[in-house]
Amino acid sequence: MITVMGATGNVGRPLVRVLAAAGEQVAAVSRQKTPDVPDGVRVVPSVESALDGVEALFLMVPGGFAPLDDLLAAARSAGVGRVVLLSSQGVATGRHPTVLEDSVRASGLKWTMLRPGGFASNAFQWAESVRTARKLAAPFGDVALPLIDPQDIAEVAASALLSDRSGDIYELTGPAAITPRQQAAAIGEALGEQVDFIPQTREEALQTMLAFMPPEVADATLNILGAPTPREQQVSPDVARVLGRPPRPFAEWAARNAAAFK
Numbered sequence: 001m002i003t004v005m006g007a008t009g010n011v012g013r014p015l016v017r018v019l020a021a022a023g024e025q026v027a028a029v030s031r032q033k034t035p036d037v038p039d040g041v042r043v044v045p046s047v048e049s050a051l052d053g054v055e056a057l058f059l060m061v062p063g064g065f066a067p068l069d070d071l072l073a074a075a076r077s078a079g080v081g082r083v084v085l086l087s088s089q090g091v092a093t094g095r096h097p098t099v100l101e102d103s104v105r106a107s108g109l110k111w112t113m114l115r116p117g118g119f120a121s122n123a124f125q126w127a128e129s130v131r132t133a134r135k136l137a138a139p140f141g142d143v144a145l146p147l148i149d150p151q152d153i154a155e156v157a158a159s160a161l162l163s164d165r166s167g168d169i170y171e172l173t174g175p176a177a178i179t180p181r182q183q184a185a186a187i188g189e190a191l192g193e194q195v196d197f198i199p200q201t202r203e204e205a206l207q208t209m210l211a212f213m214p215p216e217v218a219d220a221t222l223n224i225l226g227a228p229t230p231r232e233q234q235v236s237p238d239v240a241r242v243l244g245r246p247p248r249p250f251a252e253w254a255a256r257n258a259a260a261f262k
Contacts, residue, residue: 002161003027003050006060007043008035010121011086014154015058016041022158027054047071051078056161059104060086067099072107082110084160086153089117089171093229095220110166114157117173117232118224120147120253123183125208130195130261136184137198139205140226144177146235149248156242170238175247177233183250187261190254195261202226 002019006012007028013036019026020038027042027050028035035043044050047057048071057080059068072083085104090096092115104111126136153172160168178186181197188195200208202222209218224232239247254261 001025001027001050001054002056002058003029003044003047003054004058005029005047006086007037008032009060010119010150011153011157012058012060014151015157018154018158019161022162024162048074051075051080054078054080056080056082056084058084058086058157058161068103069106072103072109076108080109082112082161082166083107084112084114084157086157087113087115089115089173089232090220090224091115092171093231095224110164112160112163112165112167113169114153114160115169115171116148116153117171117236118145118147119153120149120174120250121257122147123187123250123254124257124260126187127260130187130191134188134191134193135196135198136180136187137200137204138180138183139200139202139222141181141197141199142179143226143228144179144182145225145228145233146173146175146177147183147250147253148172148174148239149250149253151253152239152243152247156239159242170242171236172239173234173236173247175235175249177235178250183254186251186254187258189251190258191261 002024004012004016007016008030016026016028016037020041027044028037029044029047087101088096091098129136184195184197
């Protein structure tokens with residue numbers, strides 16, 4: 001049995017599907033009453049309620065970067081053997097604290113750290129404005145980052161959960177850096193219609209982001225978007241190394257998710 005935290009999120013949802021398709025027994029952690037999961041997947045309200053008989057855990061970064069010590073101690077006591085943590089590239093670049101990874105390293109479990117950069121699925125924040133006005137607004141329109149498709153993160157996570165290795169750290173990016181202006185063009189191409197790019201100031205973007213993330217996270221995110229380090233703009237080989245193929249480009253993500261923008 002494999003327990004997946006955040007099973008209805010951008011990474012957890014495809015991860016559950018990949019594991020189920022591989023014939024694995026999966027416990028999907030979700031507070032939704034009727035989550036969209038494959039047949040045969042067990043839905044549970046919390047990680048703690050699905051530890052017995054579990055071989056591996058997929059854990060996401062919780063809000064506020066709270067330590068995972070208690071949860072991991074309970075997992076070890078229940079006989080869980082390994083944990084795969086969805087961490088952040090910001091740990092490697094000093095943007096985010098190391099507390100979660102420290103908890104995993106000290107857990108006594110076999111572990112793998114996934115450190116993705118920016119998600120292609122962050123573009124969903126523009127879905128309403130694209131649907132209603134065929135435009136999207138963003139700051140730093142010509143600053144490029146190698147956004148990662150969550151489907152690729154999920155497939156790397158599945159490989160790690162099913163592996164017997166321990167101590168691997170994967171930095172996950174897309175195949176090429178792309179700017180917000182270029183994302184608008186790619187979404188427009190997926191729709192077959194022009195999507196206009198509207199530049200935002202940093203303050204305008206901050207006010208938008210504060211509606212769905214804490215101030216310190218919003219500020220750190222804007223620092224990355226506006227002034228990325230060379231490492232944050234670099235394409236990592238880790239997706240190709242694990243999956244044996246290049247990571248998916250943003251245009252492929254946009255085409256696959258075009259319905260959200262129509």
